[in-house]
Amino acid sequence: MSVDKISLKDFINYVKSNVNFDDEASIRSVEPYLRKLNNNKDLLPEAICNELRQSVETFQSENTYQASGYILYKDEDFIVRAVCWLPLSKRKFLDPEIDRGLLVYSAPHDHDFSFMTIGHFGPGYYSDIYEYDYDRVLGLEGESVELKKLDFDRLSENKVFFFRAGKDVHIQIPPDEISVSLNFIVRKRGSQKFLDQYWFDVENNKINRALENDTFRRAKSIDLITALGGDDCFDDLYELKDTHTCRRTRISIMEALTKIKPDLRKQIWSNASNDPDPVIRHAASSNL
Numbered sequence: 001m002s003v004d005k006i007s008l009k010d011f012i013n014y015v016k017s018n019v020n021f022d023d024e025a026s027i028r029s030v031e032p033y034l035r036k037l038n039n040n041k042d043l044l045p046e047a048i049c050n051e052l053r054q055s056v057e058t059f060q061s062e063n064t065y066q067a068s069g070y071i072l073y074k075d076e077d078f079i080v081r082a083v084c085w086l087p088l089s090k091r092k093f094l095d096p097e098i099d100r101g102l103l104v105y106s107a108p109h110d111h112d113f114s115f116m117t118i119g120h121f122g123p124g125y126y127s128d129i130y131e132y133d134y135d136r137v138l139g140l141e142g143e144s145v146e147l148k149k150l151d152f153d154r155l156s157e158n159k160v161f162f163f164r165a166g167k168d169v170h171i172q173i174p175p176d177e178i179s180v181s182l183n184f185i186v187r188k189r190g191s192q193k194f195l196d197q198y199w200f201d202v203e204n205n206k207i208n209r210a211l212e213n214d215t216f217r218r219a220k221s222i223d224l225i226t227a228l229g230g231d232d233c234f235d236d237l238y239e240l241k242d243t244h245t246c247r248r249t250r251i252s253i254m255e256a257l258t259k260i261k262p263d264l265r266k267q268i269w270s271n272a273s274n275d276p277d278p279v280i281r282h283a284a285s286s287n288l
């Protein structure tokens with residue numbers, strides 16, 4: 001195993017100069033460089049100390065992920081992040097209601113972005129990995145889904161996993177001792193920006209429900225417009241019901257419009273019943 005190590009700056013420069021973020025093979029070609037970055041064990045202590053020295057700044061202001069994650073670098077194309085994984089014995093002081101989202105264990109889920117992860121420190125968390133076909137599901141609660149088991153493995157030091165957006169489903173099982181992983185996250189591209197993310201029931205091959213990702217939040221924001229009346233937005237919404245790129249947002253808009261003007265219900269949902277997207281057609285059939 002190579003013991004070559006590189007700095008975060010070298011890693012960033014390599015990725016910026018060589019990776020085509022729309023090409024999976026190109027993204028995967030980062031692995032040898034992620035391994036070299038992973039050999040740099042000064043990386044995290046130095047980054048955290050440097051940030052602590054700047055104590056007047058907001059700590060980790062770019063970190064929109066769980067508190068257990070530490071963002072080392074972020075731009076419009078990719079993120080380098082470290083995640084600390086606690087064993088169950090070290091988590092017992094946590095209140096699952098208050099500390100929700102601190103670490104996601106035992107919940108089978110997919111991701112709306114692709115990422116490569118490597119074991120940086122400790123024995124590593126265990127992972128059950130499945131795959132499914134995003135295009136064959138509507139995303140309904142309790143919907144049957146074909147989940148194919150791919151692997152069960154542990155993210156031990158220097159082990160690499162690659163997770164594909166909207167394809168792979170994983171369950172993270174706590175490590176035996178505190179562990180750290182290093183992630184190379186590809187930021188959502190093109191249509192990925194509108195992907196749903198799901199929580200699965202792998203025992204019964206079902207979707208439990210959609211998770212509250214960007215797609216969910218965008219679509220749910222329409223409820224605020226409806227709650228506040230929304231008359232001034234009517235013309236904009238009427239146009240966006242057919243033109244917005246996010247299918248979940250379009251459905252929310254249609255629901256809002258039919259609440260604002262109930263006499264349009266039949267026209268709006270009849271029109272939606274001819275949509276090429278099966279998720280929109282399903283929403284139409286549920287509302288007609």
Ligand SMILES: [Fe+2]
Binds near residue numbers: 109170
């Ligand atoms: Fe995950």
